[in-house]
Amino acid sequence: MLIVIAFISKLSFGNVDVFHWALIFASVLGVAPIAIQAYQALKVKVVSIDVLVTIAVTGAFLIKNFEESAIVTLLFLFGAFLEQRTLNKTRSAIKELTEIAPQRALKLMENGKFKEVEIDEVDVGDILLVKTGARVPVDGTVLTGEGYINEASITGESVPVSKKKDAQVYAGTILENGTIQIVADRVGEDTTFGKIIELVEEAQDSKSETERFIDRFSKYYTPAVLVFGIIVWLVTRDIELAITILVLGCPGALVIGVPVSNVAGIGNGARNGVLLKASEVINDFSKVDAVVFDKTGTLTIGNPKVVDIEFYGNDIDEVLSYLASVERESDHPLAKAVVEYIGSTKLHTVKNTEVVKGGGIIAQVDGHRVVVGNVALMEQEKVPLNEKVREDIAQFEQKGNSLVLTSVDGELKVLMGIRDQIRPGVKEDLQKLKSLGVKSLVVLSGDNQGTVDLVARELGLTEAHGHMLPEDKSAYIAKLQAEGQIVAFVGDGVNDSPSLAIANIGIAMGSGTDVAIETSDVVLMNSDFSRLPHALGLTKAMANNMRQNIVIAVGVVLVLLASVFFSEWMNMSIGMLVHEASILVVILNGMRLLRYKLSD
Incomplete structure (x- = not known):
């Protein structure tokens, strides 16, 4: 003026x-x-x-x-x-996230009625009511009811996801229809939504x-x-x-x-289900030479099924009950597939359980030494594998199966072939990575070489290595780095934490899990593989x-x-x-x- x-x-x-x-x-x-x-x-x-x-x-x-x-x-x-x-x-990414953060919740009070309270008044263990059109106020588990939830604020994907009893729900997501009651598992800054804002x-x-x-x-x-x-x-x-x-x-x-x-790019990623945990990621990720993948849960869906089985000897029903008793104590995807296949059966007390890393499980069941795992573990335990068994193993591997063998008191009883399904659209996404300048795409897996080769051929990968223990994967990544390559490792953020840590860029496939967020440099929310090419293209x-x-x-x-x-x-x-x-x-x-x- x-x-x-x-x-x-x-x-x-x-x-x-x-x-x-x-x-x-x-x-x-x-x-x-x-x-x-x-x-x-x-x-x-x-x-x-x-x-x-x-x-x-x-x-x-x-x-x-x-x-x-x-x-x-x-x-x-x-x-x-x-x-x-x-x-x-x-x-704007921060502003948008902050604006949609839940402020109030319908909490079940001592008189049995639901009352609207400030979000700060909600504690872990409280039961909350979520109505159509409302935002889920906390991370929780569905107790009753069902509906479809828009999880775009967490995953970047706007297609509603069906939620029923025992399903996990996340703060900041929207219940598009239906009514559900949930129990609060994580509240405030501890929720996935809170951690995303913080990151x-x-x-x-x-x-x-x-x-x-x-x-x-x-x-x-x-x-x-x-x-x-x-x-x-x-x-x-x-x-x-x-x-x-x-x-x-x-x-x-x-x-x-x-x-x-820097700020605009990170904001774009946050809105598209890609969390870049720090600006330091940008330089290395944009120049990445090799992307190394874990197989199960990364290139594949992570929900394997038993598709082939051979029995050896007698008392198979009893052996299967031993097997189910041992495997039900494990969270490994192959163990879950075995338990699902066996179904309802008599369960026994399992004692002296020993987990052999990259091999399987050894336990005492009703006075019997039960060994469940891969071929290497059977050979380590000196379980005889005759010519017929070797032929069966070879056939199962040619079909792309992961193998689970079971021995009781040093005698092989069961051979199971388990296969996982490749994630839809992964082949096209891998081609996008190549078009973005990635020189080599490598899969490392604890599965047998035949299974890994089958996946590699189907997806057009550069290299495939099976029978890899966690330390073998880390050593392989270190070898690539010693050759002067910038390496990104894509895993599930749980079993592959050593590889995620040693790689130049650790990328976790995680549905907002704590481990995935804490371990990696980049998180692909909702385990959506299609976010990976977007993440690489964005950093470039x-x-x-x-x-x-x-x-x-x-x-x-x-x-x-x-x-x-x-x-x-x-x-x-x-x-x-x-x-x-x-x-x-x-x-x-x-x-x-x-x-x-x-x-x-």
């Missing part, structure tokens, strides 16, 4: 005094907040952009160039305002490798501009030229360009976007500085206008990542 008054008074009324005093007041009002920021920066020994602008405006003021001092402060403050407004938009906030606040480099560069670049301006003044004795250089050399676009790409787009912003920022500064010495038209006001325009350009370029979508 003061600048407008100044120019109206001069151009319309010819009043130079009002013109000067209005610009003086505008300069002082404008430079005050900038000078405060500069002082705070200097207190911690940092020469910031605010320092350059404060010196430049003060210099223009001292040489009585009030037009320049007033207009430069106006443009700088207006640019800072627009930067903040635009940056807030790139944080996205931490990721957006963290700094990528590129961003840290820019910070280091700015730390030395800004003082260098100040020194350069002083040298120019000493040589030319032209104070206006010197302070113009200070304004034109401001690295604002360089400093803001990388963070805005983020890395490219950062490079583009750096080129724009550096290019503008070089052009502005060159124009000071080789043109007649450049001055402080024009320089600041171009400077602020370049900041908006890099911000808008970064915001394109909010709309990123992997093309087919």
Whole structure:
């Protein structure tokens, strides 16, 4: 307003005094907040952009160039305002997540009635009622009722999921129809939804490798501009030229360009079921050479079934009851398949259970030594495998089966062949990874080589390795890294934690599980494999976007500085206008990542 008054008074009324005093007041009002920021920066020994602008405006003021001092402060403050407004938009993922966080819940009270309470009043173990159209207030388990829930806030997938008794539900999801009662398992910040918000906030606040480099560069670049301006003044004795250089050399676009790409990209991932746990992920993931997969639960659905079986000897019903008794104590997918196949049977007390990592289980059942596991465990236990058994094993493996053998007191009794189904759409998703520049796709599995080869042939993988223990998988990843490759490992976040940890990028297939979120660098929510190509494409787009912003920022500064010495038209006001325009350009370029979508 003061600048407008100044120019109206001069151009319309010819009043130079009002013109000067209005610009003086505008300069002082404008430079005050900038000078405060500069002082705070200097207190911690940092020469910031605010320092350059404060010196430049003060210099223009001292040489009585009030037009320049007033207009430069106006443009700088207006640019800072627009930067903040635009940056807030790139944080839309956090804003959206926070806005849909449940605030109230219908809680079962002691009088047997449900009462609406604040979400803070809900504790673990409380019983809650969720009606059609309402948000699920906590992570919990369905007690009664059924309905369809939209889990887009957790998984990025808008197709409703059927929920019945004993099904898991997540805070922030929407019950589209039906009515359910749930028991609260996790509340507040401990819910999956709460952890997602926390992770996205931490990721957006963290700094990528590129961003840290820019910070280091700015730390030395800004003082260098100040020194350069002083040298120019000493040589030319032209104070206006010197302070113009200070304004034109401001690295604002360089400093803001990388963070805005980082924030916008992480926001895009959060809305699409991809959690990038930190900005450090971006650099390595965008350059990944090899993607290594666990098989069960990653490339396959993780719900195997018994499809082939051979019995040896007598008393098979009793052997199956022993087998069911042992396997029901295990959470392994193959164990669940065995228990499901055997069905209802007599169960025995199991004692002295010993889990052999990568092999199986050894236990005492009714005084008998029962060994359940793979061929290697049988050979380790010196269980005889005659020619007929060897032929059966070979046939089962050729069909792509995982093998579960059972021996009682050192005698083989049962051979089971168990197969899992490949996830729908995985083959197409793997082709997308190749098109994005991944050189090798490798599957590592504890299953027999025949099973792994079958999966590899069907999916077109580069390499397949079976009979791999967890430490073997880690060693294989370390070998690839020793060869200079950047390796991503995709697993279920539970059994494969060593591999997730050692890989450059650990990617967990997790339906919001604690282990998946804690162990990995990237989480594909709801175990949706199709999110993997999106995640890789997004990090590549983020890395490219950062490079583009750096080129724009550096290019503008070089052009502005060159124009000071080789043109007649450049001055402080024009320089600041171009400077602020370049900041908006890099911000808008970064915001394109909010709309990123992997093309087919």
